[in-house]
Amino acid sequence: MTTPSWDDAYAGSxxxxxxxxxxxxxxxxxxxxxxxxxxxxxxxxxxxEQTLLAASSGxxxxxxxxxPLALEQARGKAAARGIEARFEVADALSLGDPGMRFDTVIDxxxxxxxxxxxxxxxxxxxxxxxxxxxxxxLMCFSDRQPGTFGPRRVSEDELRAAFGEGWTILAIQADTxxxxxxxxxxxxxxxxxxxxxxx
Numbered sequence: 001m002t003t004p005s006w007d008d009a010y011a012g013s014x015x016x017x018x019x020x021x022x023x024x025x026x027x028x029x030x031x032x033x034x035x036x037x038x039x040x041x042x043x044x045x046x047x048x049e050q051t052l053l054a055a056s057s058g059x060x061x062x063x064x065x066x067x068p069l070a071l072e073q074a075r076g077k078a079a080a081r082g083i084e085a086r087f088e089v090a091d092a093l094s095l096g097d098p099g100m101r102f103d104t105v106i107d108x109x110x111x112x113x114x115x116x117x118x119x120x121x122x123x124x125x126x127x128x129x130x131x132x133x134x135x136x137x138l139m140c141f142s143d144r145q146p147g148t149f150g151p152r153r154v155s156e157d158e159l160r161a162a163f164g165e166g167w168t169i170l171a172i173q174a175d176t177x178x179x180x181x182x183x184x185x186x187x188x189x190x191x192x193x194x195x196x197x198x199x
Contacts, residue, residue, distance in 0.1 A: 105126055
């Protein structure tokens with residue numbers, strides 16, 4: 001059995017639940033607070049809404065994703081909106097290119113797609129590209145979300161365990177993902193928004 005490509009999520013006429021055509025409100029708030037700055041990486045950027053938000057807020061923004069189709073759409077958005085941002089195909093589990101170092105990393109909905117083994121690889125991959133003192137802003141599906149449909153739920157304890165040695169967790173706050181209608185009965189889902197620094 002083959003694993004479906006992430007391209008499949010972006011190939012239809014209906015966007016995937018997480019692709020709103022605008023940034024997640026939580027990241028808009030971060031941008032308004034002046035936190036999306038410097039050399040910034042958007043890990044698992046999809047069609048680039050958070051990347052474009054960061055770029056329009058003054059960051060030197062790079063979005064990476066495993067889906068070439070999503071990145072094609074992201075580049076189209078950047079051109080249409082006149083926003084300068086870069087997009088590259090990359091595996092978030094192996095970001096350790098010697099030339100890639102960032103002041104800020106953002107993750108809107110990627111962390112929760114990984115199983116335990118890949119989660120550890122992802123955290124190590126982030127550590128390889130985030131400068132000491134740099135900030136990670138990560139929003140993931142929360143165990144506060146009722147039911148079992150949708151992505152794997154993540155507990156606050158799991159976040160703290162994943163970002164142990166080499167990291168300092170500044171805050172983990174309850175938040176919500178905005179979703180396209182039809183994914184859940186509501187158009188939001190429970191999330192954690194974590195602010196973490198690299199030691």
